[in-house]
Amino acid sequence: MQYHYHKHDVIIVGAGGAGLTAALYAGKEVDTAVISKLYPTRSHTGAAQGGIGASLANLEKDTWQWHAYDTIKGSDFLGDQDAIEFMCKDAPSVVYELEHMGLPFDRTPEGKISQRRFGGHTNNETKQPVLRACNAADRTGHMILQTLYQQCIKHNVNFYDEYQMLDLIMVDGECRGVVAYEIDTGDLHVFHAKAVMLATGGWGRVWNITSNALTLTGDGAAVVLRHNLPLEDMEFFQFHPTGLFKLGILITEAVRGEGGVLINKDGERFMPKYAPTVKELASRDVVSRAIYLEVMDGKGIDGKDYVYLDITPDTVNKYFEIDDSRQPNGELRHIDSDYVRAKLEDITDFCKTYVGVDPTKEPIPVQPTAHYAMGGIPTDIDTRVRANESKKDVVTGLYAAGECACVSVHGGNRLGTNSLLDIVVFGRRGGKVMAQEVKEMDFQPIDADAAAAKVQAELDGILNSTGEETLAVLQQEMKTVMSKDVGVFRVEEGMAEAVAKIRELRQRFKNIHIDDKGKRFNTNLLEAWQLGCLLDLALVTAESALARKESRGAHARDDYKERDDENWMKHTMAYMDADGKVTLKYMPVAVTTHKPVKRVY
Numbered sequence: 009m010q011y012h013y014h015k016h017d018v019i020i021v022g023a024g025g026a027g028l029t030a031a032l033y034a035g036k037e038v039d040t041a042v043i044s045k046l047y048p049t050r051s052h053t054g055a056a057q058g059g060i061g062a063s064l065a066n067l068e069k070d071t072w073q074w075h076a077y078d079t080i081k082g083s084d085f086l087g088d089q090d091a092i093e094f095m096c097k098d099a100p101s102v103v104y105e106l107e108h109m110g111l112p113f114d115r116t117p118e119g120k121i122s123q124r125r126f127g128g129h130t131n132n133e134t135k136q137p138v139l140r141a142c143n144a145a146d147r148t149g150h151m152i153l154q155t156l157y158q159q160c161i162k163h164n165v166n167f168y169d170e171y172q173m174l175d176l177i178m179v180d181g182e183c184r185g186v187v188a189y190e191i192d193t194g195d196l197h198v199f200h201a202k203a204v205m206l207a208t209g210g211w212g213r214v215w216n217i218t219s220n221a222l223t224l225t226g227d228g229a230a231v232v233l234r235h236n237l238p239l240e241d242m243e244f245f246q247f248h249p250t251g252l253f254k255l256g257i258l259i260t261e262a263v264r265g266e267g268g269v270l271i272n273k274d275g276e277r278f279m280p281k282y283a284p285t286v287k288e289l290a291s292r293d294v295v296s297r298a299i300y301l302e303v304m305d306g307k308g309i310d311g312k313d314y315v316y317l318d319i320t321p322d323t324v325n326k327y328f329e330i331d332d333s334r335q336p337n338g339e340l341r342h343i344d345s346d347y348v349r350a351k352l353e354d355i356t357d358f359c360k361t362y363v364g365v366d367p368t369k370e371p372i373p374v375q376p377t378a379h380y381a382m383g384g385i386p387t388d389i390d391t392r393v394r395a396n397e398s399k400k401d402v403v404t405g406l407y408a409a410g411e412c413a414c415v416s417v418h419g420g421n422r423l424g425t426n427s428l429l430d431i432v433v434f435g436r437r438g439g440k441v442m443a444q445e446v447k448e449m450d451f452q453p454i455d456a457d458a459a460a461a462k463v464q465a466e467l468d469g470i471l472n473s474t475g476e477e478t479l480a481v482l483q484q485e486m487k488t489v490m491s492k493d494v495g496v497f498r499v500e501e502g503m504a505e506a507v508a509k510i511r512e513l514r515q516r517f518k519n520i521h522i523d524d525k526g527k528r529f530n531t532n533l534l535e536a537w538q539l540g541c542l543l544d545l546a547l548v549t550a551e552s553a554l555a556r557k558e559s560r561g562a563h564a565r566d567d568y569k570e571r572d573d574e575n576w577m578k579h580t581m582a583y584m585d586a587d588g589k590v591t592l593k594y595m596p597v598a599v600t601t602h603k604p605v606k607r608v609y
């Protein structure tokens with residue numbers, strides 16, 4: 009059969025913040041190529057709004073140890089503390105490095121990088137929200153992505169844009185390359201490599217209301233699973249409290265960081281009931297549950313399942329006075345419409361465009377939206393993919409970083425600004441480690457014909473199917489059941505139903521029918537393939553969730569309301585065999601300094 013053959017020392021799949029940082033570092037030393045199904049600057053990192061966390065202490069006292077403790081506490085003590093310490097310690101240096109590459113951060117009057125408040129980030133002494141989120145207005149991710157892409161071009165990284173990875177080439181348990189599909193022509197390409205890094209992003213598209221782009225379908229994680237490798241902590245998926253009602257489009261936490269408050273149908277600011285100290289700036293799992301409980305209590309606006317996020321200056325200034333909220337210089341905080349527009353330019357635009365609301369004048373209708381995968385491909389601090397739960401065995405040649413990976417710095421719940429940080433910290437680490445390792449290696453043999461034939465057979469299975477099932481119906485049924493039963497709150501019965509339903513959908517997927525049989529830009533074919541990935545990830549998510557009999561972080565069970573450290577302070581490792589049978593094993597959490605305590609906000 010026909011296919012193209014390429015050879016590079018390092019192949020990185022994904023051109024978001026994680027992939028590009030790794031490419032930049034590997035690319036400075038060895039022959040590196042990036043494969044991306046999207047044109048690089050369209051990656052989801054570009055949609056990130058609020059900021060990147062680092063204890064620069066530019067405006068008030070802050071330390072990396074506080075940042076680390078907040079992250080551990082935010083993770084509900086499931087995060088690996090060694091990895092968290094590494095990330096928080098490294099944070100100021102990656103932020104300054106991005107600044108030196110030319111990233112246009114917002115500035116303080118003295119010209120330093122300015123910082124804003126964000127959920128769960130606190131001054132550990134006063135327990136009050138701390139200024140730790142470095143930002144470029146409300147398009148921080150866009151700036152990070154553009155900056156990194158320019159640097160990669162400058163350092164001659166090779167790019168294969170609009171190529172979709174469909175399989176890893178695994179020989180004797182080692183990864184030696186990938187097979188990709190050229191979206192423009194439908195041709196297959198075999199990439200032979202010494203090291204492969206997956207940086208393919210998240211899979212919010214499993215759920216109905218999501219902040220995630222259409223392309224976030226978990227391809228990298230699903231392909232790993234299909235090679236009998238485990239996925240870690242899949243039951244922990246974050247619901248961001250403030251998505252635009254019905255649309256899910258993200259309204260950044262920076263709105264609350266700048267003073268925005270959450271209001272129910274009675275005009276009551278309800279967060280003080282749930283988190284008396286930090287209120288709207290509690291961690292995301294806490295705020296999402298509060299909104300859900302208000303709605304269940306009949307306090308949603310117009311009796312519907314949404315509440316208001318209010319950043320109108322009058323409301324915000326009123327609460328600044330009540331809370332006696334002051335700037336680091338001791339002055340009472342105060343905002344006006346110009347300030348809101350300047351700090352939240354894109355958000356102001358989104359609200360006007362999508363729901364016809366001017367946030368400087370009216371409150372924004374919001375509801376929780378599926379946002380971020382805390383779990384994923386297990387790795388060590390060097391981004392090496394773990395082969396099992398032993399904590400010793402890694403897969404030679406395979407690395408992962410960014411949202412698709414689980415290192416695990418976010419544990420049961422991620423703090424805002426810690427993902428942009430994660431992607432650059434571990435992207436950089438992974439890039440350096442791979443460059444070092446491949447210099448001492450030769451290319452190992454692969455059977456390129458067999459690798460390409462396997463993928464072609466998989467695609468032919470979809471193209472030639474004469475079944476009656478349609479993509480749209482299967483997709484909708486998956487999203488509906490996952491949102492209903494594996495969402496913000498969970499119970500045994502619902503999750504068991506979700507497992508059964510997803511199993512049924514995986515069977516029906518075998519009879520899927522697509523209309524486009526052509527070669528050029530066959531997005532119909534690729535979407536069907538992606539649905540297969542989403543279904544696999546939905547299944548391990550539901551099975552992992554069903555097994556975990558406690559509430560921790562984003563995994564909140566009505567039938568097991570408490571966190572159970574004695575039995576459940578451990579990482580889930582989910583394996584799936586060719587018949588879809590899921591086996592769950594467990595791995596200890598790395599605890600260095602902080603013993604678990606009850607979270608109080």
Ligand SMILES: Cc1cc2nc3c(=O)[nH]c(=O)nc-3n(C[C@H](O)[C@H](O)[C@H](O)COP(=O)(O)OP(=O)(O)OC[C@H]3O[C@@H](n4cnc5c(N)ncnc54)[C@H](O)[C@@H]3O)c2cc1C
Nearest residue numbers: 022023024025026045046053058173209410411425427428
């Ligand atoms: C709306 C929004 C706002 C956010 N705001 C913030 C914030 O303010 N602060 C923060 O810390 N975090 C934020 N996050 C989270 C954060 O932006 C993401 O977790 C992070 O950017 C993910 O980066 P990544 O490099 O792992 O993946 P992505 O940026 O998602 O990139 C994935 C890449 O993989 C490629 N890819 C995927 N599958 C394939 C395949 N099969 N073959 C080839 N290529 C493939 C894609 O082309 C893309 O280049 C936000 C997320 C969203 C959705």
